[in-house]
Amino acid sequence: MKNLVLKGRLGLSSIPSSMLKLLQSSEARAAVRYFNTIAIFMVVGLIFSNELSSRPKRELLKAQSIVKSAELDYYQFNSAASTFKNINLKEIQNYSKAEFRAVLLASVPGKLKYRLGRYLKMTMELSEKYQVDPFWVISVMWTESHFNFKATSSVSATGLMQIMPATGEFLMKLLEHPDAQELVYEKIRDPKLNIEMGVFYLKRLLRIFKGNHKLATVAYNMGPGGVFRRLRLKLPVGVRNLYLDKVRRHYSLISKNFIKLNKRINAELKNTLVIKFPNNGYLYTQYNELDEVFQFLETPRFGARLANNFLRNSNKSL
Structure with missing residues (x-):
């Protein structure tokens, strides 16, 4: 040192x-x-x-x-020609995907809520893919299996949408998923494929029966051959049909919150400064100077979704 x-x-x-x-x-x-x-x-x-x-x-x-x-934040059903109970599916796009799924889940009672929650996202995606009324798809699934992916029947119908092996083999060929016959029973146990086959089959039945949801629903349960036979014999279809009654009841339950929420939001929009211009379907404010700007820009239908978001975030009028 x-x-x-x-x-x-x-x-x-x-x-x-x-x-x-x-x-x-x-x-x-x-x-x-x-x-x-x-x-x-x-x-x-x-x-x-x-x-x-x-x-x-x-x-x-x-x-x-x-x-x-x-672009991907909301479901679009613009190509869905009709619905089971005259619900305007275009109003679904006023909600984000998460919001809409939450509205559906809130309509399901008890333990069924948690069962459906596991498969609701893929069910919505497949319903959107094939442009089929999602309330109808979920109502059929509820009636068929109570959202239990392990459900089986005495005639070997399997899964959430209760697909029978013969029907599954036929649908897999149409979906371009050909497999050996012995593998079909294993394939239809997969929840996603089971749901896709069910949605695709509902879409096909709806096309066969020319957009008639009642006939398509009965045909999903008893087969299209049985429905055609009754129609050929001029016998009533869907009258005192327990299966159809269950689907109707479940449809009313699954869609009730969505209908109530839409009515409330539409009532709130009437109290804002947004009005619908009848000639072109656009939505404008009631301020003339802003209307001129919107007409110049030709902003298409800015109001419904935008106004809903503003109403949720603020109490101020548009």
Whole structure:
């Protein structure tokens, strides 16, 4: 330790006193601070130059992600020709996907809520894919299996949509999933494939019976051959039919919250400054100067979904 101290002292003593005074002067310290400040500004400038050069690209990617999420954030049933009970499926797009699923789940009682919750997302996606009334699909699933994917019947109907092996083999060929006959029974146990076959079959029956949901529902239970036979013999179809009655009851239950919510939101919209222009179906505010802007831009139907979002976030009128 003594050696180190001596060496340090010798090193300082070797510096000329004039140079030592210069280094310890206020001017030297000010110069050091000046050069340190310049160095800091240079580093900060380099950081900001990189930030600014990459910012436009990040903003573009962010905007693209926002647009993409907005496009995919709600279910669309614009091609669904009809519904089981005259519900306007286009109003579904006024809700986000999560909101709509929450409305459906709130309509289901007890333990069934948790069963349906496991399969509701894929059921909605498949209903949207094939443009089939989702309330109808869920009502049939409720009637068939009570949302129990392990459900089986005495005639070997299996799964959430109670697909029989022969029907499953036929539907898998139509869906371009051909498999050996011995594998069909294993395949229809898969919940997603089971739901897809059920939705696809409902869509096919609806097309066969020319959009008649009542006949398609009865045919899902007793087969299209039995329905055609009764029609050929001029016998009533769906009269005192327990299966059809159950589907109707479940449909009313699963759709009641959606209907009530729509009525309340539509009533709230009447109290805002948004009005519907009857000639072109656009929605405008009641301020003339804003109407001119909207007419110039031709913003199509901005009001329904936008107004709903504003109403949820604020009590102020549009």
